[in-house]
Amino acid sequence: MPSFDIDLNSINVPNASSKVFKDDCMFSFDTAYDINGLDICMTCHQAFSRGEFHYTEMHSEFYGHNTYLNYKKVKKPINRDDEQPLKIVKLEIKESSDDDLFDLKTSIYLSNTNTTIEYPNVDLPLKVTQAADAIIRATSSEKKQEIKSWEQEIKPCKHSSSITQKCIENLQLKQCNSCELNENLWICLHCGSLGCGRSQFGGVAGNSHAMAHQKEHPDHAVAVKLGSLSSDIADCYCYSCDDEVKVPNLASLLKTYGIDISNFVKTEKSLTELQIEQNIQWDFKMSGDNDKACKPIFGEGLTGFKNLGNSCYLASALQVLFSVESFKKAYFNPDGIPLDKILGNLKPYEDLETQMFKIGDGLYSGRYSVPDNDTTDIIKYQRGIKPSGFKSLIGEGHPEFSTMLQQDAFEFWTYLIDQLEKSKVNGQLDQSPTDSLKFITENKIKCNKCNGVRLRKQLTDVITVPIKMELIDIGNDGVKNFQQTTMEESLSQWNSAESFDYDCPNCKSKQTANKIEGFHSFPPYLVINPQRIVLDNWVPTKAVVPIKFSESLSLNEYKGKGILTDETELPEDEENKDDNEIQFNPSFINNLMEMGFTEDKAKHGLFATGNVGIEPAMNWLFEHMDDASIELPFVAPSKENSKQSSVDSEKLNNLINMGFSELLSTKALIVNSGKVEAAVEWLFNNPDDNGVIEVSNGDENGVDKLKVIEEESNGKNGEYSLMGVICHKGTSVHSGHYVAFVKKEIEGIEKWVLFNDEKVVLAVESILKEIETSGYVYVYKRL
Incomplete structure (x- = not known):
């Protein structure tokens, strides 16, 4: 057996409750889709990249974590037309999944010797194999947070709150009772009948036999998806309400049919995961937009955000806010994340300043503002950076911004400003970048x-x-x-x-x-x-x-x-x-x-x-x-x-x-x-919350702050030029769609740029007219 220089005491095998980061680098927006993939630390389960700044090497050097699972997704050749469905039908979307488009390639990377070992590999120590397999199977921390955010909106219904059970004879849990399908199986909580579900997003097969069972037995309303079951996730659906529901005492009800939820291993994507993928891939557009007439543009300061489901309110606010010069100076470092944010910062996902630096690097470095050639679209837009870590952190504990629902961009703007001031997140400046506002x-x-x-x-x-x-x-x-x-x-x-x-x-x-x-x-x-x-x-x-x-x-x-x-x-x-x-x-x-x-x-x-x-x-x-x-x-x-x-x-x-x-x-x-x-x-x-509520207007220094602002603005004129607008299309700020218009210097000339999530285009005159009826937050720069 070959000898590997691996400290087995440093290897931690993640369990169901462990946070495993495998969506992007902790300090950049490099992902598993990039040429180097991601290096997932087998000690702390955080992801780093060997991109421009080689954060893997820094993490290894500073903390002595030397063993990583290299996690890479490689594009498959595709021949079919990858069109978006004309209409979203809940639970019945047929669309290509990530697994259809990409192959997963893994290896073990030893940073202390700069060695790469093919994986799977029978010669590796068992503990390394166990850790690697667990990391590959694990639901990423980002995905867990998204699922949690969506599930906050799922409530019990009258059918799920009062379930009477009767066990059928010859109960089996391997195959649909009416066909040969052995995936996408749903068990009726009222009698234990097993039927396949409807065809689902990602090409999951289904013949709707679980629904047919409910139609034959109208009082058998609630079913559970077997493949989704684990100790912390369970898909429950009420066919009478035609919606996802929570089921009180689910573990006890499942035991009637010999199912111990604590021993179940999740083998299929949950409804929430499928819903998130569906929302992310859906082509959000402004009504009346003519994107085909707009030219996609790329480069520094022209990076778009990938929509996380209903995150356009957050993306549009960040685009305009980071176009304010003080925010760029505070949170963008051309040399990457400052060293002091890497040293002594073992949990960067809990540090708001690190997340702001990461956003600044993503927006202004230009590394991510490139055409996405992996799509089949005729017009190649960007892939867009995903601000998942930032969204999770800034929304933590907030009754609205912690969810995956659409929110008010102006309320988010004021909330973010308040949090930056309260936490004194000044970045590279001596004072808060919000002072310029x-x-x-x-x-x-x-x-x-x-x-x-x-x-x-x-x-x-x-x-x-x-x-x-x-x-x-x-x-x-x-x-x-x-x-x-x-x-x-x-x-x-x-x-x-x-x-x-x-x-x-x-x-x-x-x-x-x-x-x-x-x-x-x-x-x-x-x-x-x-x-x-x-x-x-x-x-x-x-x-x-x-x-x-x-x-x-x-x-x-x-x-x-x-x-x-x-x-x-x-x-x-x-x-x-x-x-x-x-x-x-x-x-x-x-x-x-x-x-x-x-x-x-x-x-x-x-x-x-x-x-x-x-x-x-x-x-x-x-x-x-x-x-x-x-x-x-x-x-x-x-x-x-x-x-x-x-x-x-x-x-x-x-x-x-x-x-x-x-x-x-x-x-x-x-x-x-x-x-x-x-x-x-x-x-x-929030069991560890201190219970303290601060009621203020965000001004912690009172009269002294007021005097400073007064002195700095003394003699300044009141002439302004419009430099950014957050626009909203829709009848309510809690639905519809947000975009941002920002004035940028393109080839030495100031031009208006439309940021529509990951679509970044030059705004033609007809598009600018949309500002008149949809302008919601205006930002002017003093001349």
Whole structure:
């Protein structure tokens, strides 16, 4: 037997609960499809590449991990037409799978001697073979996270919650009872009948005999896919509901038919895995786009993102954000990931700064912005980098961004900015790259009787502006057609005076006052969110009002005037002192007010949900519409009772009685909008959380930060040029599709580029017109 220089004590055989990374390199977007493949460490099960920066060698040198499974996917020759199906039919898609298109090639790589050993190999020690086989079989960490995210949306139904069982005679689990198929087998949980399923995505055969059994026995609604069974995954389907479901006490129900789920080994892809593959391969397009007329472009700064299922909201936000110069400077290093992010960073998948550097390298290096010649498409777009690790980390613990569902790109933008600031993820800069988005607004209240003025300065990084809505007509299809408006008209509405009744501390009586908001400073980059989401009969809908496309914008006329010579500053009063104890995100307040809520209601909703976003606050307000307390002026509770007052005491006591701490139970109810079931699931998924909720506007340095921004912007003009737009097509921000338009320098000339997931093309004039009706987040650069 040949002698191999392998330290067997360093080899760890992964089990079902182990994290195995085999989708891309921990520090780059090199994948198993690249010429060198991936080196999966047989000690820590992380993947590295021997690409341009040879991260395998670095990992080996720094940590002494020397044995790797080289994991490579090689293209098969294909002769058939690889067209997309015309219509998605759940569980019945016939499409080529990854296994149809690529062969898996494996070998053992010993980094300390730079030796490659063919695998499988009978001469290798048993432990190495066991580890290699387990890595090959393992569901990747990325895929597990995707499955977990999808499965969060799967709930029990009335049929799966009340199953009566009766075991049939001569039970067998090898083959369909009605045909010879021995894969894609489903067992009826009511009687144990075994039938094949429907034809599935990836060419999996099926004759629908499990469904036929349910039609013969209508009360036999729920079946389980045998090949998907393992200790942590199980496919359950209700034919009556025609949907995936959770089955309470599944392990106990399966034991009726002699199935011990703890001993089952998963042999087939689960429905969730098939659904993820289907969504990833589906050709997302903007309605009305004419991609054939657009020229694909490639190069540095022109890299697209592969859609992870419903991740276009994340991709479009990152494309525009990384086009801000400070973000490129902070997170792009031409020499790869900085050494200090590799040294002493044994879990880079848990480090947000590492993930930001990885995104920066992926977008700006140009290594991944090349035509994907593995496709059969006539026009060769990019393969696109997959931000799976970043998405998993940034969404962890968040009730919306942790799922695989479509989300609001603007909410994600504000959430990401907040997380970067809270975690002080500055990259290569001395200060946060988000500082280039910061500016100061001036909020002025003026008593019309005594000319007394209260002036407040608010540090923010975005403004939400109303849209002038003039209805032209309603089409036969019910679609509302609006008169075209401009960004200047929206800013004028935002900047216009608003009259209200005011208890003037100087007049000592209720007077009419005017409130006006304006700019106190002009940032290097200005982010504007036109308020397209409005309440129509208390239902959030998207108003498709065309905003004239213009690349220039002047803000000088919207600058605050300060305290004028005929005005005097009003004394501070106790009510405003209390109100100022909590700094709410002003963009959240503005959004909720534009939806029709008063400012006080908006504050009640935001406070009750931890100031984490617009939707949780909106949902909370809808659930508490009959609560008279939300009609009262918002007064910040004292620190001693602030959290307790924001949750239902009965719900809180129920969670405490289950054994959870009061602090953690309170947070669980807040982040899940008071929903007990969701709170319980959150508690089980976050056992190590400290229970602390930070309610702030992201400004940790308070007055000092405001002064710095004020000094840096002193004397700067308000002339801007549009450099990026996140666009959304669809009637709701939680469906439809997001793309990004970014102005890039192409061969020395500034041109508009459309980033439609992995499709990166020069934007022709007809495509740019889409910005007028679908522009959702605008980013302007100061001239």
